[in-house]
Every structure is written in C-alpha cells, then in structure tokens.
Amino acid sequence: MPTRQRLKELMISELMLDMTADEIGDDTPLFGPAGIGLDSVDALQLVVMIEKHFGFKMADQDQAKRILHSVNTIAEAVDQKAAA
Amino acid sequence: MAEIETQAAPLGVLINNAGFHEDALLANMQQDQWSRVLDANLNAVFHGCQAVLPGMMRQRQGRVVNIASLSAISSPAGQTNYAAAKAGVIGLTQSLAKESARMGITVNAICPGYIEGGLPADWTPEHLKALKMQLPMRRFARPEEIAAAVFFLASPDASYITGSTLKIDGGLL
Numbered sequence: 001m002p003t004r005q006r007l008k009e010l011m012i013s014e015l016m017l018d019m020t021a022d023e024i025g026d027d028t029p030l031f032g033p034a035g036i037g038l039d040s041v042d043a044l045q046l047v048v049m050i051e052k053h054f055g056f057k058m059a060d061q062d063q064a065k066r067i068l069h070s071v072n073t074i075a076e077a078v079d080q081k082a083a084a
Numbered sequence: 085m086a087e088i089e090t091q092a093a094p095l096g097v098l099i100n101n102a103g104f105h106e107d108a109l110l111a112n113m114q115q116d117q118w119s120r121v122l123d124a125n126l127n128a129v130f131h132g133c134q135a136v137l138p139g140m141m142r143q144r145q146g147r148v149v150n151i152a153s154l155s156a157i158s159s160p161a162g163q164t165n166y167a168a169a170k171a172g173v174i175g176l177t178q179s180l181a182k183e184s185a186r187m188g189i190t191v192n193a194i195c196p197g198y199i200e201g202g203l204p205a206d207w208t209p210e211h212l213k214a215l216k217m218q219l220p221m222r223r224f225a226r227p228e229e230i231a232a233a234v235f236f237l238a239s240p241d242a243s244y245i246t247g248s249t250l251k252i253d254g255g256l257l
Binding site for chain 2: 006014015016041044045048052
C-alpha cells in the first residue's frame with residue numbers, strides 16, 4: 001500500500017477519527033482550525049505511531065513539528081528514511 | 085522499566101498505592117515533613133505513570149489506578165501536606181485521563197476512608213471504638229473492599245470509566 005494511503009488509514013484507526021481516507025487531503029494541515037483539527041495528544045500519538053509502524057524516530061520537537069504538518073510531509077520523511 | 089518489559093510482558097496495569105502520612109499543624113511543620121509526604125504520595129505517582137506510559141501507548145491499552153485518600157476531599161487539620169498531595173493525585177488523575185483516553189488507557193483514583201489494619205499503631209482501643217461509633221456503618225473498611233474496586237477499575241468492564249474518583253468510605257463523607 002502506498003505510504004500516504006497507509007498513513008491515512010492508520011491515522012483514522014489510531015486517532016479514532018470519524019472520517020474516511022478520501023476526506024484527508026495529502027496537503028491538508030493536520031493541526032489547527034484550517035485543517036483536520038488534531039490536538040497535542042494526537043501529535044504524541046502520531047510520533048508513537050510513525051515510530052511503531054515505519055521505524056522512523058523523530059530527532060526532536062522541531063523536527064516533529066515540521067514533519068507532522070501534513071500527510072505529504074510525513075510520507076516524504078518516512079519514504080526518504082526507507083530509501084536511505 | 086526496559087528490563088521489566090523485556091523479561092516479562094509489557095505492563096498493562098499500574099496501581100500507585102505506596103504512601104504514608106506525617107501529620108503536623110502547618111505552623112509547626114518542618115520543610116522535610118512537607119517534602120517527604122509530597123515525594124512519596126504525589127511525586128511517586130508522577131514517576132510511576134511516566135515509566136509505564138510509553139509501553140501502554142505502544143500497546144494502545146493500559147489501566148492506571150491511583151490510590152488517593154479521603155483526606156484529599158475532607159482535608160483534615162494536621163494534614164496540609166498529605167491532603168495537598170492526595171488532592172494532587174486526583175488532579176493528576178483527571179488530567180492524565182484526558183491525555184491518554186484516546187490511547188485506550190484509563191486513569192482513575194480511589195479515595196479510601198478508614199481501613200482495618202491501616203490505622204496508626206498508637207491509636208488506643210478506646211479511641212478506635214469511639215471512632216467507629218461516628219462511622220455510618222460503625223466499622224472500618226476491610227482491605228479487600230478497597231481491592232475489589234481496584235480490580236474492577238483495572239478490568240475490561242471499566243473501559244469507559246476514566247478520570248473518575250471513587251470514594252470508598254462507608255458513607256462517612
């Protein structure tokens with residue numbers, strides 16, 4: 001399964017989101033009112049989820065903030081790590 | 085923690101039960117009496133939760149039961165340290181419950197009243213007798229009556245209970 005699709009499905013199940021994968025745009029901001037509206041608890045869960053399912057560990061909070069912007073930014077970081 | 089989790093199964097249930105009180109009026113309370121009681125009753129709960137949380141988050145399942153005290157609610161004279169620490173445990177419980185609810189982790193607190201065998205050794209039989217007369221059930225709790233509630237809160241049946249504080253005092257308050 002492509003990384004983006006897998007990320008969306010994992011997010012829906014792990015963050016208990018009442019939406020479908022199609023409703024999450026690749027570039028939609030994950031946090032804040034302009035986006036999906038995730039909160040800091042979701043952010044913590046995303047960090048754990050990405051480490052558990054993709055073996056990608058965030059170096060620090062600044063990096064996490066950048067990477068957790070959207071599905072695209074997470075997928076790029078995860079795929080880059082897999083290719084390295 | 086890592087050693088426990090590699091040698092045994094990941095921790096599914098944490099019961100923060102250790103604690104003690106060291107009563108004094110605030111006017112006479114020494115700094116170390118305050119600190120010891122806060123360390124044992126409140127800071128220990130923080131450290132315990134922080135140690136097990138990463139494992140529970142990875143499993144997306146966990147149960148935390150914090151043993152607070154009736155003193156957290158009744159705040160008797162002579163227990164500014166203990167009452168503050170135990171009220172702190174209730175606050176921690178409610179806040180952590182919100183942080184971990186979506187991760188399948190529940191966090192609850194129990195406030196036991198007087199328990200058989202758990203009363204200060206220097207209380208005389210006459211004092212205990214007089215105390216019992218003031219209790220609605222005219223008896224102290226048996227330890228297993230507290231344990232039953234811990235067991236329930238740690239069980240799958242309690243899956244929608246989180247951030248709750250259960251008072252077990254035989255109707256005293």
